[in-house]
Amino acid sequence: MKQTLFIIFSFVAITLSSQFNEPVMINDNDDFVHLSGQGAYQVIEENIYLTFIRKLDISLGCIFFAYSENNGLDFSFTEVDSVFLNPNEPDDIAAPVLEVSSNGNIIIIYSKKPVYSENIYYSLNKAISGDNGQTFSIETIADNISQAYHFQNSDVLELCYTTGVNSQLSNYNYLTDIEHSENADNGSDPLPFSGQDVLYGSVHSNDDIWIRNLGGWPTFHCMVTTSGRIMDYDTHQPAEQSAPMDDVFLGGYEENVPPKLFEPEATLIQENGLQPFNSNYEIVYVKIDGNSYQSMYGDIELVGIDSFKVYSWFPADAEQANEVINAGGNWYEDSDHIWTNYIPIYDTLWTQGPSGTIQDQSVWVESELWIEGVVGGKQTWGCADTVFVVGDITYQNTPVGEAPDDEDNPNLTDYFGLVSEKKIIIKYKHKDPFNNMELRDDNCDGIYLYGSYAAIGKGNYEQYGFMACHYDGSFSFEYQHPHGSTPDFIAPSPYTGNDTLYSFIDLHKFIFPINPYVPPEISGFNLSGGAPQFPYYMCGFPYESPEYLESFPNNGPNFIYPYGTDYPWYNPVWPESAADIITERGDINLYGSLTQRRRGFAHRSGMDPYNHPQGNSNPNPWNMEFYHYDGHHPSTGYYKNYHYDTRLEFVNLVDFPTVNYFYSEQNLIISKSENNGETFEIQLEQTIDYPILGSSFAANENTVVYAYQLIPSELMILNSNDNGETFEEYPFEFYDHSENILLKNIKLLNSDIYLLAADNDQDLIIKLNVYENYYGILDSFDSVYHVSDFNISNSGEKIYVNTILNEGHSYIEFLYTNGSDDFVEYFQWLPDFIEEDVNSFTSKIAVNFNDTDSVYATFLKVEGNEYDDFWGDIYLTSGRLDSLTTKTDEDFDLPEFFISNYPNPFNPEVNISFSLP
Structure with missing residues (x-):
């Protein structure tokens, strides 16, 4: 019986000594905010320093600083800076982080878009305050930030960030963002390279590249890369299944490469x-x-507005005019005047x-x-x-x-x-x-x-x-x-017999602008095109239908309509005979x-069906508003003979735009400040050739560590043990455990690195030592949504916090060590705010400590279930965990509990009542 009582008493004592205060919501109920996690706040004694970004509307936000001097009972707020938001990527790349230096300076690091746009270029800004956050001075540290940044305070302030590598657009012989033509609104096919196309320089497209065996296959003499696939235009399947790839791509090719961030500016x-x-x-x-x-x-x-009488028959050249005049005819008198065009003439x-x-x-x-x-x-x-x-x-x-x-x-x-x-x-x-x-x-x-x-x-x-x-x-x-159109000509006047200049012939033969409301019997005189005709395989002058030519005077009501023609002024030298057009x-x-x-x-x-939807019908309507250019015509345009100028690899053009190798190549920069954040000196600048999947940064005393991943389950450690003066690289692979390990954060303790990693539906705590090339998995925890965090206390205890989201029973659990690497201690917290409507994809929790290892936790509660919604409410709580927190008189005032009426933990309906000798 004594043993049983002892077990019950131990459970009660541990439960009572671990306690968290009622959480406080930092922002107003009607605000939506976002914060970065551990880096967003710091606790010194009872002073809490916190920074977050508040969403004002879809494109505008504001960086805030919040300060409490009474352990979070109330906060004062300072607006630091307004920022433009990218609606598509408002995650940690935009959220601020802070540190408080030894002299009391408050330094907030945040990213900012210079103007609102859809691109994701950010500058990295520093806001510094020497008056406890009442005012801040702001300056830009770097441009073109490409990953979440990290800020640490050891003996000096350490700042780590990555930038996209800008390179002038001239670095490629051929660079395209989208391979679908301007006809993409109709779902038209992308444009292929075909047999007459020869490219001698490097080629890249952010889209699929299409090739076609038309007049032979195209030829690429240098490396071709695509962020999609290389496709066969005729089969609509990957070209490797049908094309002689070695003969087409003489310089090689690579598919599914990271895209170039295509947002060039002039x-x-x-x-x-x-x-x-x-x-x-x-x-x-x-x-x-x-x-x-x-x-x-x-x-x-505008030269003027001219009127053009439209006749049921009108000559197209001197021969036709002379034939009518010689027969005693006059098209002005004998034919019907069916319409008058009023047309503004520009020059x-x-x-x-x-x-x-x-x-x-x-x-x-x-x-x-x-x-x-x-x-x-x-x-x-x-x-x-x-x-x-x-x-x-x-x-x-x-x-x-x-x-x-x-x-x-x-x-x-x-x-x-x-x-x-x-x-x-x-x-x-x-x-x-x-x-x-x-x-x-x-x-x-x-x-x-x-x-x-x-x-x-x-x-x-x-x-x-x-x-x-x-x-x-x-x-x-x-x-x-x-398409052909009728040029000016000189012929006798049917009235005087004198030579006369006849101009704008087609405007005397057709109703223009096209008018759908003309009487039905003359609707066929509306300007239109037609099916191609021999010998130029297009409609328009010099072709005219024999029926129309022979119809003079072509009186109504049963008119013979003229054959189709070009659209006025579409040809920049209109009118032009088909005989003179160069295709x-x-x-x-x-x-x-x-x-x-x-x-x-x-x-x-x-013959593109988008631009010629009526094919070879006759008549064939024009509709320039929707890019419909009447009937078919001969092939026209140019073939490609593209040579790269290799000098452009080494010589920059004057003020030429750049493309951002944001996703494929980045500059890693680690810098430090030894004057309390006033200035930062770059310690390391290194190019990383592939997109970073995740990264974390830690510093203590003389050690600085940056960890990043390029592919899952492989980790690269940059380690410095001389305060960032020199760095060594150490690769680690975790394939013996899993192929899906993704880094969440790292912490330092002495010479060991501890990291939290996500692995499918588990979180892993991994310990590694770069000097001994050793790593081991300390523990694994079920975590379906990975709303979790990891930290190490001032006394060296490791703490893992995880959010369990179950319908009707959600809670936050703390697992932590007690003098070892074993997570033997456990505490379950049941805050009301996670009971319902928590977005498991984008909500986040972050745990920190004050000087005495009291535990502080922030929770960003995002509601709903959208993957791309990052905005919610911030809750802050503080508490103590048994065997972790050092109790002081200023710490928490715990309520009195009387063991005589504490519920039996094995049967809550039965109270335990006893006395101890």
């Missing part, structure tokens, strides 16, 4: 570049000559623009830019609008057609960059204002492009909805859907690099 050109042009003009036409340029301004102005008026020189500089243009010329020196041109390449862009010191990086004759001087915040388009034909409006067709027989070209526009989904893909940056060509335009001979957000068309088949 801000450096805007900030640093020359801005010599008046932005009030619509077009700036630039001709480069070495390191100088000349320019013309173009304004598209481009050109005036002289500025000229100047460029010496290793960039130039920024707000207007639409037309550009060509011979480049000397280093220069980068950037444009806020669309860029039209109107002729070759070559180098002064490289013969056209030769490589600028030729080993025997390298070009050591000339580098060119061209950036558009919209699209880059190779112009079709144009009239040259520098040369008396001479009609030029330079680009219709191949084009040479030296330098680096980047079309970085991003379609605004809020403005354009599912059609935003048509506004993404791409590299493409003008006039992709050619196949040669090669794009690129010597440099090409970057585009969305893959642009370089060649068209003429």
Whole structure:
């Protein structure tokens, strides 16, 4: 009986001596907040220092500092800084951490987006206070933060963070973010590389790369990487199942590589570049000559509104006109006047623009830019609008057609960059204002492009909805859907017999703009296209249906309608006979690099069902609003002959945009402050070539440890035992236990490293020693959702805290050591706030200690069950655990319990009543 009483008494004594106070919710009920975990708060005696981020709306948040001097009974709050939020990634990369230095400075480290946008570039900021958190001064420590950062206070302040590696877009011969064309709104197929495409430089796409055996397979001479798969366009299966991969990819290929974070900007050109042009003009036409340029301004102005009478029959050339006149006819009198078109006529008026020189500089243009010329020196041109390449862009010191990086004759001087915040388009034909409006067709027989070209526009989904893909940056060509139209001609007047200029012929034959409300008997005169006709395999002049030609005077009501034609002014030199239209335009001979957000068309088949939904029907309607270009036409465009300029691997272009190797390559930086957080000195800067899955950081006395994972169940330890002056690498593998071990955090005790890791539905406590190349699993705990944490007390005891979420019975359990590495002590806590609606995916708990090893725990309670909801309420509690906390007079006032009425733990309905001698 004495033994039984002793067991009952021991259970009661342990239960009573471990106790937690009622938790306090830090934020207001109507606020949503997020905090980072252990790093978010620190306890010194009864002073609690805490920082968190409060969500103000979907795109705006505020960093707060909270301070309590009475062990959390009440808090004062200071707004530190406002921050823009990324709705897609508001996790720990945005949450602040803090340390309190030995002189009382409060240092908060947090990340901040400079402006609201969808990209995830952050700067790392430091807020420091010397007046106990009443005011903070703020400065930026680093840009382009790519992982959660870590902050530790040992003898000195240690700060660890990683940044994405920025590299200029020119590092690839061909770089694309999205391989689906601008027709993606209709679910159209991505654009394949085919037999005429030859690429000599490195290629990367963040999307699947598609290849096609059309005129042969494409050829890639250098390494090709994709963040997706390489696909066969015809089979829609991985190309390795059908394509001769070794013959296609001569330089090798790699699939499923980490994507490049594609958020390039032209801000450096805007900030640093020359801005010599008046932005009030619509077009700036630039001709480069070495390191100088000349320019013309173009304004598209309304000349007037003309009326065009539409007749049931109208001649298309002098022969047809003469035939009618010679037979005594007059189409103005004999045919029916069926409609009158009222059409605004625009013309481009050109005036002289500025000229100047460029010496290793960039130039920024707000207007639409037309550009060509011979480049000397280093220069980068950037444009806020669309860029039209109107002729070759070559180098002064490289013969056209030769490589600028030729080993025997390298070009050591000339580098060119061209950036558009919209699209880059190779112009079709144009009239040259520098040369008396001479009609030029330079680009219709191949084009040479030296330098680096980047079309970085991003379609605004809020403005354009599912059609935003048509506004993404791409590299493409003008006039992709050619059809004939009727040119001006001179013939006798049917009234006077005098030679007369007949112009805008198609506007006398067709109703335009297209009007669905015209009387039914003349609806066929609405401007339309038609099925392709011999010999040019497109509709439009010089073809006209024999029935229409022979129908003169074509009186109603049973009209014969004219055959289809081109859409007015879609051809930049409209009207143009099909006999003069150039469809196949040669090669794009690129010597440099090409970057585009969305893959642009370089060649068209003429039969794309998206752009020609009616196929070869006749008549075939135009609908430019939805990119429908009447009937089929011959294939048109360019083939690719892309050479990389290897000089770009070593020479940066002036102010050229960068791509962020955020997911694939990062810089690890460890720095320290020996002056209480006023300044930080970098101790270690190291490149990590693969994305980091998880990381943690710890420091004490002279030891600094950074642990990170690149793949599950493998851990890399960077260890320093001289306060961060030098680091050694130590790899550890856990495959003998599991292939899914993921790091959560690490702690130091003497020369041993303790880590908490998640392994499927368990948490593991692992102890390792880098000097002895040893590790062992101390214990494992069931933890389905891993709402857990681990820490080591000042006295060296290890504590693991875990949240058990069961319907109707949820609780928080503390398991901890007592003078060993064995987790023999246990305490169960039943707070009311976890009884219902806890998001098991994104809620988190964090445990800390004060000077006397009293236990403090924060709990971020997120409600619901969404994987991407990180915002909730912060609860803070403090307490004591038996054999862990040193009791002092200032510690907790425990309520009195009387053993005589304590419930029997084995039968709660029966009280134990006894007395001890």
